[in-house]
Amino acid sequence: MKYEELVHRCFRCGYCKFTEDYHDFNCPTYRKFRFETYSPGGRMWLIRAWLNNEIKTSERFQQILFSCATCANCVEHCVFTFKDDLVNIFVAAREKLVSEGIIPPAVRDYLKNIYIGGNPYKEPEAERGKWTEGTSIKAFEGQEYLFYIGCVGSYDERAKKIARSVGNLFLKSGLSFGILGEKEHCDGNEVKVLGEAGLFQYLAERNITQFKEIGAKKIVTLDPHALNAFKKHYRELGATFEVFHSTQILAHLIRSGKIPLSSYEARVTFHDPCYLGRHNGIYDAPREILQSIPGVELLKMRQNKADALCCGGGGGNFFTDILGGGKDSPGRIRVRQALDTGAQIIAVSCPQCAKMLDDALKAENLTERLEVLDVSEILNRALA
Amino acid sequence: MKNILQALADAVGRDYVSDQPEEMYFYARDPGLMPPHQPDYVVVPGTVEEIQTVVRLASREKIPIVPMGAGMALTGLIIPLKGGIVLDMKRMNRILEVHEKARYALVEGGTSQGFLKSYLEEHHPRLRHSIPDSPATATIAANVMIHGQGRLTQQYGFNSDMVSGLEVVLASGEICRIGSCAVSPDWFSKGAPFPDLSGLFLGWFGATGIITKIAVKLYPRKKMRDVEIFLTDDEELVPSMIYELTHTEMVEDINIFVQPRPMIFRGNHHIALFFTGDTDEELEFKRKLIWHALDPYIKSKDGGFMGIPPVMKPTLLDMPQKSVSRFADVKKGGGFEYSGPIILVEKYPQCARKIVELAARYDLGYSGMARIIGRGHSMMYGFAFTFNRADSEMMARTRSALCEISLFVLELGGVFWKPTVEEQKMALEKMDPNTRALMKMIKANLDPLGIMNPGNWEVA
Known part of the structure; x- marks a missing residue:
């Protein structure tokens, strides 16, 4: 297994489970399950035992590995020099399980759907661009930016609204951009974190070739998960294009006066998506956008930025739901944390977080008191 | 089943x-x-x-x-x-009450050190508790159960001395309250003025009952905190230096560490002196008294204060000390273990020489760290060795070194802190027979079926 030489070095001291100031446990799976085995230290010790044949590949072991939201809270708070590789180690263990063909059915189905149909929704690839219907968003033909949507934004009803919302702002600002529509392919971030390295490489190389062929030099992503794949893993495979998240571009457009804003009165709290924040260090752009809207009062959740609690959708759980629901699920805890701020709106900048927190609001019966909106949707409400 | x-x-x-x-x-x-x-x-x-x-x-x-x-x-x-x-x-990690004026906190039996620290900083910024160097996830109850020490130990004794009430589930399943809380809604004393029954549980490692609630004393949290390090290469002088320093009553915590790396640290005894103040004036006053207490040693060129690099200060002032956990990876192997006997401060020279001797003989990475308990009433001397968890031979050498320390400590008049089962047996064997019989009686009465953490504190 990759990183095998690191797994014995965990002391299981538990700093990885906390926020920086020890206010609360911040590992999504530990908060949900409360056995040490579901903490990063537990995983490290179990992976070592598994490699040494001291435990077998049971269903529970698979659940322990695949419930990890790869949120990187452990990477942020581990005290050891190998901390940067913690998520990589968990993904490597998943890769080994995938290569041995012993994986939970939900993971198998996700990977199979991508392999066969190119997306996890079993929808035709030809419908990837349907979210643009009724808009004047154009296909990419050498514009300055390629707007990459990803599977969730292309097919999920809630996420499609977010794609349209961002697209509308780009149009209003006069940004030179185009989309791939039916020619777009899965970015593969979740394929990679679920351990299918071969399929990921295939998807990544296909996308890199396509981006090169069409001359895309600047890519703006709707989904932080795609941003992560492009910025980190595609570069390892030779990609040279620049990558931005939509919030970075929107912040720039507002700064340049290309998105004129009027007042929108609302108390808003921002939820940092793991793949935007901890994984890629983008904390300021979405906040800058919200703070630029006259009338918006930005309220801080106690756990924010590098200490933000994951919505529970990371690491493939958005599709596989191995982390699962219940009152201690991270999404439900997160919306309760948002409620504590007195906010009316939970702002997000990730279509997966939007959907997860929407579901959590329903489960907590909080839909009358809170609303989950993408940063771009709030911006649209404030357009002059 | x-x-x-x-x-x-x-x-x-x-x-x-x-x-x-x-x-x-x-x-x-x-x-x-x-x-x-x-x-x-x-x-x-x-x-x-x-x-x-x-x-x-x-x-x-x-x-x-x-x-x-x-x-x-x-x-x-x-x-x-x-x-x-x-x-x-x-999972039982709620902070149930903080009594600001009576300076105590009542928490559930699984509450971590980190939770209480964070809670006090946010809600009661003028209060603090004695934070041990163990990771933040260590619990308040487990720490007092092993008579742990913390940042306030030089001032107020073992962390278990700071307990002001317990709720315990006995082996029968009944709940028993210990201290003022047994007769009052307030949790301000673990015993006095009544018989102190907390000794039936503290130090027993769960062999007599399970702590489900615990109250601990809180202390003033000053606005500023600083550290000075006094260096000497003569271990024989350390006990008298500690005597002078504790006489000032100006110091929050005194740790003395020896370690082979970096190279300039080797052979030196670093006396880390932590002190606090609400104003610059208070802090400087304490600093002056601390410096003054060690003047004779500076004049005789037996030691001096070290200029602490700015990069080192946050590490020293960190609570809990993350650097303690990092010691586990010195050999890139994720492990360390230490024997931390409680012993007189005057035995410091023998302990300091012993760790260096054992580390050389067993070819181990080491760190020696003494924490002064009370006003020099005793100290915990931590003989710590780091090991590579993937190297069974190194682990065996570490075990052997620690076994030698157990014998050495008993000969030197020390007592084991959080003893292993083997050390418990050694202690019981050396113990006054009537004391041993009393322990047996207590255990037999509180746990007649022998189901509570069996193997620990079992008197044959």
Whole structure:
């Protein structure tokens, strides 16, 4: 297994489970399950035992590995020099399980759907661009930016609204951009974190070739998960294009006066998506956008930025739901944390977080008191 | 055994009980060097009533039951030596009350050091508790159960001296309150002015009862905190230096460390002196008195204050000390263990020489760290060795070195802190027979079936 030489070095001291100031446990799976085995230290010790044949590949072991939201809270708070590789180690263990063909059915189905149909929704690839219907968003033909949507934004009803919302702002600002529509392919971030390295490489190389062929030099992503794949893993495979998240571009457009804003009165709290924040260090752009809207009062959740609690959708759980629901699920805890701020709106900048927190609001019966909106949707409400 | 699993699930909920190989593997060991032994069940209770139900079940079925905090003692005290149920207490982590004016906090039995620190900083910024160097996940209850020490130990003694009340579930499943809380709604004293019954539980490692609530004393938190380090290469002088420093009553905490790396540290004894103040004036006043106390040693050129690089200060002032955990990876191997006897400060020179001798003989990475307890009434001397968990031969050498220390400590008049089962046996053997008989009587009365963390403090 990759990183095998690191797994014995965990002391299981538990700093990885906390926020920086020890206010609360911040590992999504530990908060949900409360056995040490579901903490990063537990995983490290179990992976070592598994490699040494001291435990077998049971269903529970698979659940322990695949419930990890790869949120990187452990990477942020581990005290050891190998901390940067913690998520990589968990993904490597998943890769080994995938290569041995012993994986939970939900993971198998996700990977199979991508392999066969190119997306996890079993929808035709030809419908990837349907979210643009009724808009004047154009296909990419050498514009300055390629707007990459990803599977969730292309097919999920809630996420499609977010794609349209961002697209509308780009149009209003006069940004030179185009989309791939039916020619777009899965970015593969979740394929990679679920351990299918071969399929990921295939998807990544296909996308890199396509981006090169069409001359895309600047890519703006709707989904932080795609941003992560492009910025980190595609570069390892030779990609040279620049990558931005939509919030970075929107912040720039507002700064340049290309998105004129009027007042929108609302108390808003921002939820940092793991793949935007901890994984890629983008904390300021979405906040800058919200703070630029006259009338918006930005309220801080106690756990924010590098200490933000994951919505529970990371690491493939958005599709596989191995982390699962219940009152201690991270999404439900997160919306309760948002409620504590007195906010009316939970702002997000990730279509997966939007959907997860929407579901959590329903489960907590909080839909009358809170609303989950993408940063771009709030911006649209404030357009002059 | 299926009906027991079901009974446990009925008690705490199916999600919080496991008999699966993954939990059996993990909860069979701690991060130290003690041999593992698997439990039969791991239970993560959420309420006192659930614990009572589990204990009554254990009592009825004669199943061992082992309470566990974070398992950071490293001496195997949470390893279920005779199987049974491991009770992971960390779901019970609520802070129930902070009495600002009476300066105490009442918390549930699984509350971590980190939670209480964070809570006090946010809600009661003028109060603090004695934070140990163990990781933030270590629990308040487990720390006092092993008579842990912390940042306020030089001023106020062992962390267990700072307990101001306990709620304990006995082996029968009954709840027992210890201290003022037994007769009052207030948790300000663990014993006085009545007989102090806390000794029936503290230091027993769960062999007489399970702490479900604990009150600890809080102390003034000053606005500023600083550290000075006095260096000497003559270990013989350290006890008299400590005598002078503790006489000033200006110091919050005194640690003395020796370590071979970086190179310039080798052979020196670093006396780290932590002090606090609400104003610059107060801080400088204390600094002046501390410096003045050591003037003679500076004049005689036996030592001097070290200029602390700015990059080093945050590490020194960190609470809890993350650097302690980092010691585990010095050999890139994720392990360390230490023997930390409680011993007179005047024995410092022998201890400091012993660790260097053992590290050389067994070819081990080491760190020696003494923490002064009270006004020089005693010290904890930590003989710490780091090891590579993937190197069984190195682990064996570490075990041998620690075994030698156990014998050395007893000869030197020290007593074991958080002793391993072997050290408990050694201590009981050397113990005054009447004291030993009293311990036996206490254990037999409080745990007649021998189900409470069996193997620990068992008098033959």
